Amino acid sequence: MVVLICPGMHEPQLTDRFLQALRQESIDLGTPLIFPTQTYPAFSAWHIIQFLRQELMQRSDNSLLFISFSAGVVGAIGAAWAWQQSGGKILALIALDGWGVPLFGNFPIHRLSHDEFTHWSSALLGSGEDSFYADPGVEHLDLWRSPDLVRGWAIQKTVSGIERRSRSTAAAFLALLLNRYWEYRTSSRHQLNKA
Template structure:
């Protein structure tokens, strides 16, 4: 299984910081993490993301996706396209995908930088377990330093648990064995 990272519109160093803070690179085999090159293509382009996935990953191997901000727009369409081509999406994780409808026949999780974004995004598809920062943080902080973003994880039964965004993401990655 591979992890597909779909950043937003920001400096690529923020994505490196995100991965380092999650320690994802240490847990994955080389080549099992694919970072969509936002310096070459629009972060919000489903077609470009899907093409990148097809060129760099086999349809026979499942994927999990983590996307941020404008990258959520492109990533959800690419996830649908991947499935239409016969691929399997084991999990879709959206960080601050405000205003993006999230539905699919795969597990979907949302993380938000504040309660308002969490609440209003859930109107367009809440998915499964989710997280919101409390107190709220700046939008880019959720991506840059998830280990410092404290808030609440909420499960399907609406039970809240105090945690960090990084701990919540690590729990999801462990659940889906990425």
């Protein structure tokens, strides 16, 4: 599994702080690819695909997990669709504050929002699966800069469609998701090796 980070339009130091916060929570991303938004538009799916083709040329594993923020969510969802159509596997797309971005696909999608209004209004354009919103609300950039400090509600959907809410931080919710997909990837590879 390759983790692709698709930042928004902000200083690269915020992404560095985001990754540092995840490491402090013992979240292992391996060696993630970080789409260079200082060089290319954050919202450009075409540029993300070109970046992926260049970076993954020598790798046999083309399964991706996207973690995207703000304008990067626009590019990430388009790139995920295109990557899947070209034969690649999308394990999941995690969108932090992708307000106003329609999020639909035949792969798992998760939303994290900086406040309840953003969570509620974004769900009108595709709620995805398990999600999180900050409560009390925080500034937009704080969700990316300091997910370890953002407290709120993790919402898990049961098989019967009922939502279960529990208090969490954004970083702990991300850890839950990443562990889920890491285990899925590991068990799938194990099953292939046994066949």
